Amino acid sequence: MEVYDVVIIGAGHNALVCAAYLLKAGYKVLLLEKQPIPGGGSTTEESLKEAAPGFKFNPCAIDHIFIHLGPVVQELELNKYGLEYLFYDPTVFCPHPDGKYFLAYRSVEQTCAEIARYSPRDARKYAEFIDFWQRVLGMLIPMFNAPPKSLINISGNFDAAKLKDMFSLMGPPDKILDLVRTMFTSPMDLLNEYFDEEFVKAPLARQASELSLPPSQKTGAVGSIMMAMRHNPGVARPRGGTGALTQALVRLVMSLGGVILTEQQVKQVLVDNNRAVGVRLANGKEYRAKCGVISSIDAKRLFLQLIDERDVDRADTELRDTADATLRERISRRIVNHNESILKIDCALSELPRFVYHDHKDEYLTGAILIADSVDHVELAHTDPDIGRIPEDPSMFAVVPTVVDPTMAPEGKHTLWIEFFAPYQIKGAEGTGLKGTGWTDELKHKVADKVLDKLADYAPNLKNSIIARHVESPAELAERLGFLKGNYYHLDMTLDQMMFFRPLPELANYKTPIENLFLTGAGTHPGGSISGMPGRNCARVFLQNQRSIVQTLADAGNALKSTAKSVFGT
Numbered sequence: 077m078e079v080y081d082v083v084i085i086g087a088g089h090n091a092l093v094c095a096a097y098l099l100k101a102g103y104k105v106l107l108l109e110k111q112p113i114p115g116g117g118s119t120t121e122e123s124l125k126e127a128a129p130g131f132k133f134n135p136c137a138i139d140h141i142f143i144h145l146g147p148v149v150q151e152l153e154l155n156k157y158g159l160e161y162l163f164y165d166p167t168v169f170c171p172h173p174d175g176k177y178f179l180a181y182r183s184v185e186q187t188c189a190e191i192a193r194y195s196p197r198d199a200r201k202y203a204e205f206i207d208f209w210q211r212v213l214g215m216l217i218p219m220f221n222a223p224p225k226s227l228i229n230i231s232g233n234f235d236a237a238k239l240k241d242m243f244s245l246m247g248p249p250d251k252i253l254d255l256v257r258t259m260f261t262s263p264m265d266l267l268n269e270y271f272d273e274e275f276v277k278a279p280l281a282r283q284a285s286e287l288s289l290p291p292s293q294k295t296g297a298v299g300s301i302m303m304a305m306r307h308n309p310g311v312a313r314p315r316g317g318t319g320a321l322t323q324a325l326v327r328l329v330m331s332l333g334g335v336i337l338t339e340q341q342v343k344q345v346l347v348d349n350n351r352a353v354g355v356r357l358a359n360g361k362e363y364r365a366k367c368g369v370i371s372s373i374d375a376k377r378l379f380l381q382l383i384d385e386r387d388v389d390r391a392d393t394e395l396r397d398t399a400d401a402t403l404r405e406r407i408s409r410r411i412v413n414h415n416e417s418i419l420k421i422d423c424a425l426s427e428l429p430r431f432v433y434h435d436h437k438d439e440y441l442t443g444a445i446l447i448a449d450s451v452d453h454v455e456l457a458h459t460d461p462d463i464g465r466i467p468e469d470p471s472m473f474a475v476v477p478t479v480v481d482p483t484m485a486p487e488g489k490h491t492l493w494i495e496f497f498a499p500y501q502i503k504g505a506e507g508t509g510l511k512g513t514g515w516t517d518e519l520k521h522k523v524a525d526k527v528l529d530k531l532a533d534y535a536p537n538l539k540n541s542i543i544a545r546h547v548e549s550p551a552e553l554a555e556r557l558g559f560l561k562g563n564y565y566h567l568d569m570t571l572d573q574m575m576f577f578r579p580l581p582e583l584a585n586y587k588t589p590i591e592n593l594f595l596t597g598a599g600t601h602p603g604g605s606i607s608g609m610p611g612r613n614c615a616r617v618f619l620q621n622q623r624s625i626v627q628t629l630a631d632a633g634n635a636l637k638s639t640a641k642s643v644f645g646t
Contacts, residue, residue, distance in 0.1 A: 080106040080335070082618075083355050083365040085342045085382075086372035088116025090597050092325035093611030094370060094618075096152050099332035101619055106363060107334065108355065110341040110558065114326055116372075117557055117564060118606060120317025120484075127544035128424035130486040134318045135420065135548065136557070136564065138475055138493055139444065141302075142607035143321075144309040145213075146221045151612075152328060159324035161312040164480045167443040168306060170279035171434040171534045178279045179440065180303070182310050191276060201270045205280075209304035211244050216301070220602040223613050224576040225585040259571075263299055264291040264451055274450050279303075281455075282448040282471065287569040288416055288497075290458035291451055295571035311443065315481055321606065345369055345378070345593065347387040352593035365592070368618060372597035372611075373558060374566040375579040379407050383590070391589035403582070403589065411579050412570070416461040417500040417550030417562030421524050423492040424485070424543040428476060429535035438479065445474040447531060457497050464503025466523055470530040472496045489543070496527050500550045500562040510551040520549040566599030575601060586614040587621070594618055 082098055084091045087109035095105045113119060117136035124131055140161070143149060149159065168180040176194050180187045184206050192199035214237065245255050258266065263284035267277040281291040283306075284299030305311070314320035326336060341358040354364040371378045379388055385404065392403040401409070429445075430436050448454050448471050457471035478490040485491050505514025524547040532538040550562035560566065567579055576584045578601050586594050586601075596614035598604035 077362055077364055078106075079364040079366060080104045081365065081367045082106070082370060083108065083363050083368075084370045084372065085345075085355065085378075086110075086116060086597065087114035087336055087338070088372055088597065089118040089322055089325060089606060089608060090611035090614075091116075091370070091372040092322065092329055093148055093152070093608040094372075094596050094615045095329050095334050095611075096325060096332065097612060097615035098618065099329060099334050101615075103367065105329075105334045107329070107336045108340040108342055108357070108363070109336065109338045111556070112338055114336055114338060115319055115322035117559075118318050118322050120319030123422055123546040124424055124544045131424040131489070131491055131544075132317055132484040133422040133491055133546065134477065134493060135422070136553075137318050137606050138313060138477065139311045140313060140318070140321070140606045141305045141309070141311050142220070142602075142605045142609065144312065145217050145305075146607060146609050146612065148608035148612055152325075154321070154324045154328065157324040157327040157331075159320060160315040162315055162480050163310050163312040164442040165310075166439060167311050168279060168283070168303075168446060169431075169440040169443060170275070170282070170446040170448055171431055172275040172278070173449050174275070175433060176273075176275040177431075177434045177440075178275055178446075180279075180306060180443075182307055184307050187307070191273075194275065195273045198271050198273050198276050202276065205270050205300070206304050206307055209300045210308060212298070213301050213304055215245060219575065220607070220609055221613070223585050223617050224578070224601040258297055260295050261297045262292050262294050263289075263296055264455070266297045266300065267291070267451065278448040278450050278454060279446045281451045282446045282473070285454055285458055286473075288414075288458070288563075288565060289568075289570065290455050290462075292455055292459075293570070298571070306443075313477065313480060315483065317477070317481070317484055318606070342382060345371070345383050347383065347391075347590055347593075350387070350391050350589075351591040367622065368592040368594055370594040370596055370614060370618065374411075374560050374597070374599040375407055375583055375595060376411055376413070376560055376567075377558070378595070379404065387590065406580055406582075411567050412573060413561050413563050413567050414462050415464060415499050415501055415561065416458060416497055417559075418553060418564060419496045419498040419520060419523055419527070419550060420548040420553065421492075421494040421496065421527060421545060422547075423494075423528075423545045425476075425490040425492055425538075425541045426543055427537065427541045428479070428490055429492070429531070429538045429541070431535050432537075433534065441476045441479045443475075445476070447472045447474065447534065461497050461499040464499045464501055466498055466502065470496055470527045472527060472531065474531060492538075492542075494527060494531070496523075498523065498550055500554065510549065511555065513549075513551040515549040515551040520547050520552075564598070565604030566597060569603050574603060578603065586610075586617040 081103040082105045084107045087107040123133045165182045170178040179190045188199040283303040287299040289296040343358045344356040346354040352369040460467045473495040475493040478485045502514030509515045554562040596610045600610045
């Protein structure tokens with residue numbers, strides 16, 4: 077039986093980030109990944125080797141934003157391990173059915189100038205809109221980069237600029253209440269408050285909905301930071317694809333002595349006297365963990381599938397004073413994971429799509445291409461999947477990665493990445509298709525045809541330029557990566573499941589009622605996307621758990637001193 081200090085379940089980017097920090101702190105770490113390659117949703121693969129050799133695709137994540145709001149890349153010196161980020165500009169292009177189009181640059185002023193060609197008023201309001209959400213973002217960044225229940229760690233992340241952002245949003249009671257009201261409202265209501273023109277509102281609604289929420293979702297207004305971040309810090313992709321981030325992390329982990337084993341599915345977390353002591357694999361092999369087990373899979377699968385019921389119930393006794401339901405019941409019923417997933421389409425292209433009805437320029441294709449005809453169009457793109465319907469009129473998020481990074485295709489050729497929201501479980505098709513979801517090969521290709529037809533309405537040369545394509549249904553996505561119900565965020569990103577509520581209040585600080593069992597990954601604070609923050613934050617909590625109270629207090633004092641020095645210069 078092999079023994080390590082820490083065993084990590086999964087080798088996605090957050091698990092690798094967590095491992096890197098623990099290895100740097102001197103711990104012996106093993107990562108166990110069920111897939112043939114590490115990375116989880118952060119890989120780059122030749123999905124069409126036979127039909128289109130030399131074309132590289134990102135099967136899941138593509139645009140990296142949140143990782144630039146934290147120190148992971150700098151602290152881990154990932155550039156030394158081959159990571160190179162390519163920032164791009166413009167960042168968003170959204171053609172409108174009436175011939176107008178929304179074009180966003182990293183520069184707010186340049187974006188406003190584009191909007192002003194059609195609506196000077198909306199251009200002025202756009203500057204106000206982005207300024208507000210940039211200040212909200214400045215207030216949130218210190219919270220993203222700390223355990224959600226640690227006020228001291230959060231305070232230590234504020235500097236003068238971020239404090240200025242926070243105080244600018246505060247003030248008299250009415251101003252604070254107005255801020256709270258804004259956070260409680262929906263993207264749709266907020267966009268109607270700011271803007272007149274549909275060609276502006278529709279792409280902003282589509283961006284806000286990247287949290288996997290419909291624009292009408294109350295408390296969903298915070299999704300507006302998704303557009304604000306495309307201005308600052310901007311959006312980037314690793315040269316060579318998203319997998320280049322994983323490869324850099326793997327090189328770092330291995331250089332520090334970490335061990336990564338692939339095609340190793342964890343079947344059970346071993347618990348002895350309410351302490352996690354190791355894991356057992358599907359093949360029966362066991363690995364022991366002297367200091368802790370860290371899970372990067374979602375809490376539902378961990379507690380309901382990988383831990384013996386009796387061990388969960390024993391750990392639950394201390395929580396029963398504060399919760400009427402048992403921990404297993406709360407995890408099973410209170411963690412909400414709705415029915416929206418993704419049908420993913422990757423195409424090898426002989427030439428670039430050309431948006432001939434919208435003053436086409438190749439620079440339009442550097443960033444996100446949004447097909448969002450109206451706010452209502454975006455609304456149906458989310459509400460239909462939630463109730464099990466496949467949207468009839470596709471809205472989508474598309475990218476042509478090779479415009480920025482030609483290394484991902486043979487010379488002169490291109491790739492196309494399309495994200496289309498679709499239900500995991502199709503209503504009325506229960507018990508059929510893959511895993512009883514209703515998804516079949518025939519259906520997924522029929523839906524893909526409709527999605528590509530919609531995109532071809534705007535770029536007529538698209539259909540004849542497709543050399544080959546790869547389509548993955550929500551059920552296949554869930555099967556390949558283990559995402560519960562195909563939810564790439566692990567659980568919904570609604571306000572009631574964020575910050576110190578993610579995934580539940582009693583599990584929100586990366587620790588669990590089972591001693592030495594920790595959580596990380598998209599199902600923990602601050603949530604899904606490429607950020608590394610859950611991995612880094614979990615590592616901090618783990619290390620604090622290992623230290624004496626004296627050292628913990630000293631670390632807290634140093635964090636507060638750092639903030640004071642930044643603010644007061646002393």
